[in-house]
Amino acid sequence: MERIDTDILVIGGGSGGLSVAAGAVQMGARVVLLEGHKMGGDCLNYGCVPSKALLAAASVAHAQGGNAAMGVGPGQATINYGAAKEFVDSVIGQIAPHDSVARFEGLGVTVIEDFGRFTSPTEVQAGNRVVTARRIVIATGSSPFVPPIPGLSDLPHYTNETIFELRERPDHLLIIGGGPIGMEMAQAHRRLGSEVTVIEGQNVFAKDDPELSAIVVQKLRDEGIEIVEEALAQSVSGKSGDITVSTTQGEFHGTHLLLAVGRKVNTERLNLEAAGIDYDRSGIKVDAGLRTRNRRVYAIGDVAGGLQFTHVAGYHAGVVIRSMLFGLPAKAKRNHIPWATYTDPELTQVGLTEAQARARYGARLDVVRVDFDGSDRAIATGKTTGMIKVMVVKGRPVGASIVGAGAGELIGIWAMALANNLKISAIAAMVLPYPTMGEINKRVAGAYFSPRLFESRFIRWLVALVQRFIP
Known part of the structure; x- marks a missing residue:
């Protein structure tokens, strides 16, 4: 030895x-x-990298549907599911040497x-x-995590560790689990031509702000994804290519089964x-x-x-x-850790949600909301579906929730603010190039300060005093 x-x-x-x-x-x-x-572990081989690559391929396919409002008609999309998976492999291959x-x-x-x-x-x-x-x-x-669902051991099924090996497009993909993995794979497969049913025992996006997650759920349903909530899987049956999931909300039939119920x-x-x-x-x-x-x-x-x-x-x-x-003291904190689900629109969170902040701070909490449709860049690019919600206590953000295009990028400024205990005035002081989606973050700061400035009797009195006595 x-x-x-x-x-x-x-x-x-x-x-x-x-x-x-x-x-x-x-x-x-x-x-x-x-x-x-x-x-490289799960992220490189089975998680973050391959899922984002597959979503990117699915986004290209979805874009072939055109946009009538922009004067672009639908194109003729030819989707090769196997080739999309080869693209995923190539992305992994390009990153793998680093690990x-x-x-x-x-x-x-x-x-x-x-x-x-x-x-x-x-x-x-x-x-x-x-x-x-x-x-x-x-x-x-x-x-x-593979749950002990009766009948599961007798049927072929996939997890995020095996779904990327599949080269033939599922006709109808059944997904048990409505968290980030399940919902990302649902949209990717729907846009690549599969019928998709998501079966969730509780509510999808359970850890996210329900007001914002509802926007994503509606978008996915509009794209044709069947989402069934509060449907606890009780058993599975059938054979390869003909699978039935029996739940508390009835039976659901498909050709392939993906388990995405946790880790x-x-x-x-x-x-x-x-x-x-x-x-x-x-x-x-x-x-x-x-x-x-x-x-x-x-x-x-x-x-x-x-x-x-x-x-x-x-x-x-x-x-x-x-x-x-x-040999220095070091502690791991959680309040500044963001997370993101890369559906379209994206859904992100850092710090406390509105419900958590209200429970902790009560009347001391200010919740500032800004819709994407007030952003000039969002209007110009047709990406007005979205919202940012920031929870503020005594001038300092304690949490932020964002849904919309580029939300995974936009959350970064709020993660920095929480990590460094910044006041929202630091966000207001930023000067950003126009027009960018990043201006939405600055609009939040403006929405926070506007009533304090424009509705303040003291401010009005002070301005009048200055105008009267200072030449």
Whole structure:
């Protein structure tokens, strides 16, 4: 058995693990990285990257429908579903070298292509190697959760890990789950020519602002997607190409089935008991600094049991690097973490929703709404469906919700404001090029200050005084 001693051992080569490994080795630490499956993890191979590529192909197909208001008639779209999936593969292939074994070995990381399991609080075995490390970072991520629906094990079905392998377009795709993955795949497949039914046991977009998510739901329904809420799946039956999902709202029939009901953390291979690490079904138990009960071991990203987003894993990487390499206090926060669903229109959130802010702040809360149809750029480009809603307490934003074209980009300014505890006056002070969608953010600041300026008796009195006495 070969033994390796190192400063930092990273278990998992997804977004968070790769960020830790690259950052630590370039700052002079000895780093060993374990990855038993694919470098780049879920995001590169099964999640963020392929889903956005497929949505982009679907958007091109959808655009062939034309726009009568702009004087553009419908074109003749020829959709090759298999070719669209090949495009997805090509996108993954272009990004993969950045996450490859060769790149990280070039940086000086010792990469072991095997899974790791703890054999003691300081040792991890990977194949015929035992790695001893001063600090260990668990970044094993999560996998699709497959619910125990009666009949499911007897039928072919897909998850986000397998749907991108499909090369023949589904005639009718049944999707169980109305979260971001389910809704993005619903719109992508509908625009690529499939009939689509989304079956959700509660409400779709359950974590988002219901006022804004309703706008997305209506748009998807207008495109022909059947969305059934409060329909708990009770069983599935049939055969390949002829599948029935029985729910509390009746039966639904299709040719293919995609499960998008959530994620489960990847802890089963780790033998965490040997390391004295506490965990449960939601993830590994960590403190504010992302440390486990075993003070040598950290957990980051999905496996740490919090928000399951690629950018959160990257953020966590920065937190633990600060602690491990420099011995500085570092805590992971959540209030400034945004998320986005990349449907058309996009749906994004950072900080508190309106309901959460009202529950916390009550009468101290101001909610500022601005519709996209007041934006000159939105009008000029025909993208007026949308709204931004910002929750403000004593002049500082505590949350923002956006639905509309480019919402994933627009949310960035509010994420920065929350991360830096900025006042909304900082947004008002921006000067932006005209016309841009970004002006919508500045309009929010204007909408917040307008009644305070134009309806204030004191301001009117002060202006009158200045005009009377100052030459």
